[in-house]
Amino acid sequence: xxxxxxxxxxxxxxxxxxxxxxxxxxxxxxxxxxxxxxxxxxxxxxxxxxxxxxxxxxxxxxxxxxxxxxxxxxxxxxxxxxxxxxxxxxxxxxxxxxxxxxxxxxxxxxxxxxxxxxxxxxxxxxxxxxxxxxxxxxxxxxxxxxxxxxxxxxxxxxxxxxxxxxxxxxxxxxxxxxxxxxxxxxxxxxxxxxxxxxxxxxxxxxxxxxxxxxxxxxxxxxxxxxxxxxxxxxxxxxxxxxxxxxxxxxxxxxxxxxxxxxxxxxxxxxxxxxxxxxxxxxxxxxxxxxxxxxxxxxxxxxxxxxxxxxxxxxxxxxxxxxxxxxxxxxxxxxxxxxxxxxxxxxxxxxxxxxxxxxxxxxxxxxxxxxxxxxxxxxxxxxxxxxxxxxxxxxxxxxxxxxxxxxxxxxxxxxxxxxxxxxxxxxxxxxxxxxxxxxxxxxxxxxxxxxxxxxxxxxxxxxx
Amino acid sequence: xxxxxxxxxxxxxxxxxxxxxxxxxxxxxxxxxxxxxxxxxxxxxxxxxxxxxxxxxxxxxxxxxxxxxxxxxxxxxxxxxxxxxxxxxxxxxxxxxxxxxxxxxxxxxxxxxxxxxxxxxxxxxxxxxxxxxxxxxxxxxxxxxxxxxxxxxxxxxxxxxxxxxxxxxxxxxxxxxxxxxxxxxxxxxxxxxxxxxxxxxxxxxxxxxxxxxxxxxxxxxxxxxxxxxxxxxxxxxxxx
Numbered sequence: 001x002x003x004x005x006x007x008x009x010x011x012x013x014x015x016x017x018x019x020x021x022x023x024x025x026x027x028x029x030x031x032x033x034x035x036x037x038x039x040x041x042x043x044x045x046x047x048x049x050x051x052x053x054x055x056x057x058x059x060x061x062x063x064x065x066x067x068x069x070x071x072x073x074x075x076x077x078x079x080x081x082x083x084x085x086x087x088x089x090x091x092x093x094x095x096x097x098x099x100x101x102x103x104x105x106x107x108x109x110x111x112x113x114x115x116x117x118x119x120x121x122x123x124x125x126x127x128x129x130x131x132x133x134x135x136x137x138x139x140x141x142x143x144x145x146x147x148x149x150x151x152x153x154x155x156x157x158x159x160x161x162x163x164x165x166x167x168x169x170x171x172x173x174x175x176x177x178x179x180x181x182x183x184x185x186x187x188x189x190x191x192x193x194x195x196x197x198x199x200x201x202x203x204x205x206x207x208x209x210x211x212x213x214x215x216x217x218x219x220x221x222x223x224x225x226x227x228x229x230x231x232x233x234x235x236x237x238x239x240x241x242x243x244x245x246x247x248x249x250x251x252x253x254x255x256x257x258x259x260x261x262x263x264x265x266x267x268x269x270x271x272x273x274x275x276x277x278x279x280x281x282x283x284x285x286x287x288x289x290x291x292x293x294x295x296x297x298x299x300x301x302x303x304x305x306x307x308x309x310x311x312x313x314x315x316x317x318x319x320x321x322x323x324x325x326x327x328x329x330x331x332x333x334x335x336x337x338x339x340x341x342x343x344x345x346x347x348x349x350x351x352x353x354x355x356x357x358x359x360x361x362x363x364x365x366x367x368x369x370x371x372x373x374x375x376x377x378x379x380x381x382x383x384x385x386x387x388x389x390x391x392x393x394x395x396x397x398x399x400x401x402x403x404x405x406x407x408x409x410x411x412x413x414x415x416x417x418x419x420x421x422x423x424x425x426x427x428x429x430x431x432x433x434x435x436x437x438x439x440x441x442x443x444x445x446x447x448x449x450x451x452x453x454x455x456x457x458x459x460x461x462x463x
Numbered sequence: 464x465x466x467x468x469x470x471x472x473x474x475x476x477x478x479x480x481x482x483x484x485x486x487x488x489x490x491x492x493x494x495x496x497x498x499x500x501x502x503x504x505x506x507x508x509x510x511x512x513x514x515x516x517x518x519x520x521x522x523x524x525x526x527x528x529x530x531x532x533x534x535x536x537x538x539x540x541x542x543x544x545x546x547x548x549x550x551x552x553x554x555x556x557x558x559x560x561x562x563x564x565x566x567x568x569x570x571x572x573x574x575x576x577x578x579x580x581x582x583x584x585x586x587x588x589x590x591x592x593x594x595x596x597x598x599x600x601x602x603x604x605x606x607x608x609x610x611x612x613x614x615x616x617x618x619x620x621x622x623x624x625x626x627x628x629x630x631x632x633x634x635x636x637x638x639x640x641x642x643x644x645x646x647x648x649x650x651x652x653x654x655x656x657x658x659x660x661x662x663x664x665x666x667x668x669x670x671x672x673x674x675x676x677x678x679x680x681x682x683x684x685x686x687x688x689x690x691x692x693x694x695x696x697x698x699x700x701x702x703x
Binding site for chain 2: 001
């Protein structure tokens with residue numbers, strides 16, 4: 001009887017018009033998203049490879065210079081550029097991939113400039129109408145389709161009159177509900193899985209997973225999380241169906257919940273977090289730092305004027321105190337910012353959509369963690385650049401004469417000593433552990449909705 | 464086979480059914496007459512276990528519907544006023560699904576064909592999607608489902624309303640055949656003439672009360688139409 005109800009649901013869905021529409025829509029959207037994002041990733045990778053090639057060419061040129069003094073002058077003139085390799089799984093979940101600079105430039109003596117690709121040279125409308133990625137299609141389209149597939153599953157049968165006939169037989173209600181869930185869910189995920197498999201094949205053939213099983217595992221995990229997310233919306237739709245008695249009411253409720261969870265909650269949570277945990281603006285913090293600098297400068301100027309023994313130590317103390325105050329200010333800013341971000345993340349988790357996005361972008365390596373790793377890499381790169389530049393001007397390496405610098409050691413230049421921009425690559429196990437909280441939330445949403453559906457359906461008035 | 468004992472169903476202050484006592488034996492057709500809101504359908508819904516009674520019990524083949532609804536439903540088939548089936552399924556697919564749901568396994572295609580022919584469905588409609596069926600065709604398919612379930616008790620809720628005279632006559636002929644097979648049939652209807660023509664006993668229900676039951680002999684002797692009109696014209700309190 002159990003398999004009979006599942007079979008009936010599947011056949012009933014397959015024979016319906018909406019199944020054909022869903023199938024066609026999903027197949028087109030998922031594949032299109034993957035084609036477009038693969039193309040976009042390919043362009044980013046090309047840009048990255050070009051930048052790396054340029055750097056390699058420059059290194060070769062410097063290495064091939066016979067005169068160490070000329071070599072020194074060439075390195076002295078250079079500004080170190082680090083390139084960020086694009087994430088291959090941004091094909092599935094773009095996340096912050098498009099928002100972070102693709103290159104960082106450590107200027108001379110620690111001056112640090114961030115550069116990004118030349119945005120003005122490309123069509124700005126691409127930023128307004130961004131290419132939908134795989135995760136976007138699931139988050140927006142698939143959640144809606146799952147709801148539309150099931151919103152009338154119970155109330156529609158009541159309205160149509162088949163529920164009375166169905167329940168006039170000796171079939172337990174829980175079997176009917178579970179049969180509806182399994183049959184309906186399989187009908188929804190079948191077209192999605194076919195489309196996802198098509199997308200995976202395309203990514204694999206286009207060589208974006210070559211040499212790494214890591215990417216394949218991550219794809220598979222993202223696919224499983226997507227199934228969990230689709231199931232959450234499907235079960236929610238089933239719950240709405242067991243709560244209402246008319247399809248029109250069910251449709252209205254389903255759309256309302258979808259709008260709230262997909263559009264309102266995730267977009268409103270940063271605003272709410274800003275109100276609950278305000279952070280002073282960057283300008284205010286920078287203004288404060290400038291005020292400290294000004295104050296320090298005045299104090300130092302005052303000390304300089306009086307010219308008393310021991311003033312140097314006093315000036316150092318003042319400078320160090322000012323640096324401490326500035327660091328404290330920066331730490332305060334970063335702490336508040338972290339709290340605000342964490343609060344907005346937690347508020348957004350009221351919606352399964354946010355949990356899904358956090359989990360998938362974590363696995364794709366393009367979520368908020370990309371920004372953190374980028375910042376860390378940027379700091380390291382900056383420090384390494386400063387250290388390298390300082391090491392160039394030590395008296396052990398170079399002697400200064402009116403003709404220019406004279407390098408003492410002809411083999412001073414070693415490419416390995418140059419600063420490298422390297423971003424931390426999180427292992428798949430660690431990414432999964434970090435995403436586990438959001439995955440568990442999705443599981444909880446599933447269980448909660450199903451339990452409520454079950455409770456409502458046991459009391460459902462079939463007449 | 465169908466035993467209703469002191470059955471009452473109240474919705475707040477509204478007494479939909481009040482102290483109803485009735486027994487229908489196998490090989491009998493019982494027609495319940497009554498205006499809209501008389502409590503006929505409510506009694507059916509309680510008998511099917513969809514609604515719990517306020518008081519009293521309904522037993523089908525000795526099984527209390529409220530205590531053991533799943534066991535009771537094994538012995539009952541239901542045909543509604545407007546049989547609605549899965550529109551995307553063909554007549555055969557619908558019949559197959561509900562037959563299996565009723566607990567019968569290993570039914571051959573021939574058996575399905577025979578029952579569909581028996582209820583008078585045209586052969587070319589067997590494998591057509593039900594969403595294009597007329598009401599008459601759906602009613603026939605509904606009775607085919609009830610036949611295939613082979614239940615001892617058949618509950619029919621105004622099954623002939625909206626049917627053309629030919630289809631209604633064919634439908635009643637089928638009921639007569641099922642009576643011959645020993646089924647206990649309860650049919651609610653507004654149609655006095657058809658009730659008189661087919662029923663072994665006829666009851667009149669007004670305001671949730673079963674006012675009177677006519678035996679076959681009484682039906683032949685008395686003017687059922689006049690008595691029915693008198694009952695339904697009186698205020699409920701007076702009629703009770």
